[in-house]
Amino acid sequence: MPFPFPAGAVRLAAAGACALALTTLPGCSDGGGGGGDGATEPASRSPASAGTQVTIKDFTFQPASLTVSPGAKVTVVNKDSTTHTLTASKGGSFDTGDIAPGRSATFTAPSTAGDFPYTCTIHPFMKGTLTVE
Incomplete structure (x- = not known):
């Protein structure tokens, strides 16, 4: 079934909609989540209101x-x-419980300052440190 308006108008409308979506969608990025090249990343800092992410x-x-x-x-x-x-x-002081592949969990950092070493209880060789300051 043909469209009731010229093809050029459809293309122009679609291009405008795409441009609008690209400029208004929050969080548009490459989805890399902070590197992911296997190199150890430097410590990250985030205010409590913004939230922070750790990727496994x-x-x-x-x-x-x-x-x-x-x-x-x-x-x-x-x-x-x-x-x-x-x-x-x-x-x-914090524990995500089991996180299945492709899933996520959120916890609240301790309210007191300090260094909090953590591990994966299933794979104890996996280690990290959460610093609260």
């Missing part, structure tokens, strides 16, 4: 060292092929 990929936490404000929300994204956790090594 290739059996590593990326970044392995993360600095956040007290009470910050930290989202952990599992981009690996197996289930992982991100669990405080001492004191039980």
